[in-house]
Amino acid sequence: MNEFFYTGLLQLADSPEQLAGVIAHETGHIAGGHLIRGREEMRNASAQAILGMVLAVAAGAASRNGQIAAAGMSGGQQIAERNFLGFSRSQEASADAAGMSFLDKAGISVRGMLEFFQKLAGQEMLPADRQAEYVQTHPLTQDRIENVRQHLEHSPLKDVKLDPKFYTMHDRMKAKLLGFLQPETALLRYTDKDPRLTARYARAIALYQTNQVGRALNLTDGFIIEDPDNPLFYELKGQILFENSRIEESVTNYKKANELLSNSSLLHEAYGHALLETKDPARLDLAIQQLLESNRLEDRVPVTWHLLASAWGRKAELAKDQQYDGMVSYALAEEAVARGADKEAGQLAERAMKVLPKGTPYWLRAQDIKLTTAPDADHPNDDEKHDKLKVGDRG
Ligand SMILES: [Zn+2]
Numbered sequence: 063m064n065e066f067f068y069t070g071l072l073q074l075a076d077s078p079e080q081l082a083g084v085i086a087h088e089t090g091h092i093a094g095g096h097l098i099r100g101r102e103e104m105r106n107a108s109a110q111a112i113l114g115m116v117l118a119v120a121a122g123a124a125s126r127n128g129q130i131a132a133a134g135m136s137g138g139q140q141i142a143e144r145n146f147l148g149f150s151r152s153q154e155a156s157a158d159a160a161g162m163s164f165l166d167k168a169g170i171s172v173r174g175m176l177e178f179f180q181k182l183a184g185q186e187m188l189p190a191d192r193q194a195e196y197v198q199t200h201p202l203t204q205d206r207i208e209n210v211r212q213h214l215e216h217s218p219l220k221d222v223k224l225d226p227k228f229y230t231m232h233d234r235m236k237a238k239l240l241g242f243l244q245p246e247t248a249l250l251r252y253t254d255k256d257p258r259l260t261a262r263y264a265r266a267i268a269l270y271q272t273n274q275v276g277r278a279l280n281l282t283d284g285f286i287i288e289d290p291d292n293p294l295f296y297e298l299k300g301q302i303l304f305e306n307s308r309i310e311e312s313v314t315n316y317k318k319a320n321e322l323l324s325n326s327s328l329l330h331e332a333y334g335h336a337l338l339e340t341k342d343p344a345r346l347d348l349a350i351q352q353l354l355e356s357n358r359l360e361d362r363v364p365v366t367w368h369l370l371a372s373a374w375g376r377k378a379e380l381a382k383d384q385q386y387d388g389m390v391s392y393a394l395a396e397e398a399v400a401r402g403a404d405k406e407a408g409q410l411a412e413r414a415m416k417v418l419p420k421g422t423p424y425w426l427r428a429q430d431i432k433l434t435t436a437p438d439a440d441h442p443n444d445d446e447k448h449d450k451l452k453v454g455d456r457g
Pocket residue numbers: 087091149153154157199200
């Protein structure tokens with residue numbers, strides 16, 4: 063649901079300023095407490111940090127399966143759920159006001175917000191089934207557009223443009239999304255006569271998505287030669303190779319991507335996964351290290367915990383050390399938490415605690431999970447439980 067919401071929205075925005083405008087508006091809903099869970103998160107993070115986080119999500123969009131990287135981001139999920147019902151007009155007005163103030167503080171002109179609203183206004187002429195879902199859930203009025211226009215007229219940031227690098231990022235993001243989600247359309251829009259790097263990037267993704275692996279790799283090799291320091295290109299090449307069972311070569315490419323960009327949870331996970339898939343005992347520790355780093359950067363991704371459980375399981379076989387069995391149960395407990403399966407998480411955590419030496423870091427984390435998922439635990443509502451868990455397992 064949230065994935066659909068984000069990708070649809072990301073594809074609708076024509077420029078990074080428009081995207082910033084719509085994100086600022088969404089952040090306004092969070093700040094205004096229109097989402098129950100959002101209020102708590104807002105207390106702990108500045109508006110700008112949230113804006114930065116959401117922009118980072120946008121930039122990292124369309125991962126391995128065309129999914130959004132931060133599927134586990136509860137704020138985003140809440141927005142999506144709330145959106146399904148639709149916001150009230152007064153909530154829209156207050157989200158706009160807060161959003162414009164975030165943009166001012168971030169030094170971004172509200173022009174993009176205005177343009178995006180005008181674009182949505184055009185959509186309102188369309189029959190309901192052809193409108194973007196966004197239009198139906200965020201009721202747009204002429205007043206809203208007029209308010210943003212007034213703000214723009216009096217703003218010192220009126221004609222300020224974002225740094226060109228954001229335009230490049232935005233172009234690549236749109237190319238990537240289209241390549242993954244609608245490969246046939248991407249191949250029509252970005253023809254082989256189009257020499258731009260963005261166009262070839264979209265084509266490479268679309269070709270690989272439509273099983274034209276050789277041609278996809280040819281293109282990928284071309285833009286790696288042209289821009290050898292871009293981690294995205296090695297990531298794509300690594301992914302194409304991995305999914306076509308060329309594991310050794312994919313390891314090399316993921317390693318390079320991680321050297322060029324060291325703080326991407328997704329890249330660490332992909333590298334760790336590829337290392338694990340080599341089945342080479344000598345590379346098991348490095349695989350575990352990569353998966354732990356991925357979890358440190360973004361800890362609510364079930365698949366990463368699952369991979370870590372597999373890696374520790376192999377470690378248990380090789381090292382004949384019972385402690386690793388406890389770590390497997392612990393990792394599976396975390397995976398269950400990330401999936402929202404509280405009961406299962408509690409049982410797995412309990413099993414982990416029986417095996418792990420009492421008081422060690424993983425034992426303590428397992429205890430946190432057990433306490434916060436217990437059915438008789440003293441928590442008045444789900445939100446509080448969620449927050450406690452978040453604090454608890456970062457240790
Ligand atoms: Zn809204």
